[in-house]
Amino acid sequence: MQRVVRSTVIDAPIERVWAVLRDFNSHHLWHDVVAESRIEGGERSDQVGCVRSFTLKDGHRIREQLLTLSDSEHRSTYCIVDATVALQRYVATVTLKPVTDGDRTFWHWESTFATPPGQERALAQMVAHDVYEAGFANLRRYLARGEDLRGPAGSASAMPIGVAMPSRRAVVRRYGGPEVLEADDGEASAPAAGEVRIRQRAIGVNYFDVYLRKGWIPALLPLPGVLGMEAAGSVVDVGAGVSGFLPGDRVATLAAVPGAYCSVRTVPADWVVRLPPEIEDDVAAATLLKGITADFVLRDLGRVGPGKRILVHAAAGGVGLLVCNWARRLGATVIGTVSSEEKARVARAYGCEHPIVTREHKFADAVQRQFDGVDVLVDGIGDAARDENFAALARRGHWISLGQASGALQSISSDELVAKSITFSRPAVFDYVATHASLAERARRVWDALADGTLRAPPIERHALGAAAEAHARLESRRTTGALVLVA
């Protein structure tokens, strides 16, 4: 008996390689040596016992029977039933194993067979080179071109293109404090038409996640639910009709629907933007939503430029540092409130020229005395700073309410606004990135500003995805500086 063993490593996740190889009738699509192939008797190609009948480019005809198919072990065993080539008692096994260190696939292909005397060497060479080694190269090329993602057209049987992938996640089963975040194992479905599946390596934590966790917006987080609006990583696979993304592309997502606290996520392609090589995953996760927030706050709402006075609350926070940094670059006079001297130092380093240290949200006197009020006020505090905000604003000042960390704002009456001709905005970021074009444009402005040094990435505090509860406790403690990121 002859035994031939060949193995290689494919730069693609095992789910993707297996989706092709488990289909007993896919070889004519990816292997150059096979001219055409069909499953006899109209059976499905994952029916154990089915027979594929195929023709090689050199004219040989072969019938092979599927003996074993295991989705749990990623293994397929088959034998030759009859053939015009002199391979006797030929039994072959394809086995895939995940390379967990790097998300690649080990592919082992082996067979035993007998040959007529004198042909041992030639036939063993043929199997090893023309079938197995050429197959490795052909499948690599097939995957690189994304041909496996184009749908099953041409395949005699309708096969699932991808299978669900395991996804580690932090799940919320009841609303409450940080402790309600629990580590859990879920699944990321194979991408449907228009969807992209992403292996997420860094996930942004935002104060908005805290509101959802507390149950303030139950319509947006039905239970059990997964938090998280943004992440960065790379494309695993894409659904039908998706253009512009290929497996392996580095991307970031900003979603209008939570669900990013997980290791693998399937999302509409409209929520996905490409990540330039100079932006690291954790920087992307720390700056996509926060940077886009700074972008629309300063450009669309505040129209900040030279001479404008801007007051930024939580100036050493993730959004605060980016707003201060960018406003200063635009020539504004930047004033900020922070809760400690340490944070004042960091805020100053990011362009906040006039940090005010206050734990009790008392700042209006200082702002009025030194600057005669401010033109733009960026507020994430909410109710606790309500009266001070009115007092700190200059005439025709603009109050931009981004968040309500201290509690929901009481209603604001038009009388209070008219007293100083104050305007009030309560923007939601998702209205500013409602189309893919607007998301891509704003993301590009943030990446460009980071790449050319206009913006400095905020300090990043990293937590494991499994420790999301600790990350939330830290964020709410008001002791953090900069942005928090979960690492998957």
Add this chain to the structure above:
Amino acid sequence: MIRVYVSSVIDASADTVWSRIRDFNGMPLWHPGIADSRIENGEASDRVGCIRHFHTRDGGTIRERLLALSDYDYQCVYEILESPMGVEHYVATIKLTPVTDGARCFAEWSAEFECAEGRERELVETIGDGVFQGGFDALKRHFARR
């Protein structure tokens, strides 16, 4: 039963890597987490059934029995007899498979065990990321330097 599985590709032939990890008493030579090791009762380290008695760098004492050793399959199976980790029925396998298209091999290290409820995740991380991946990283560094 909890299962941990870690795999990697090391840039050296299976023969070469096997000669570095085959010695059941040789962990201190290649694994950065292991401080010292001896085989109990002066037995040979490739006698199936022998017990290695070693210390981790953080001071833990571990005793493990060799259950299987195959130079043909590049495979070694062992069980924990005694350790501070709080695992039961712990059986681990380390295995190399040649990658035929190049001088490299596919390395797998897996374990099955039982433990107290609630500790699964922590142990999977300590064993998978710390012990297994830590060992593979050391091998990758070693063979990358040559």
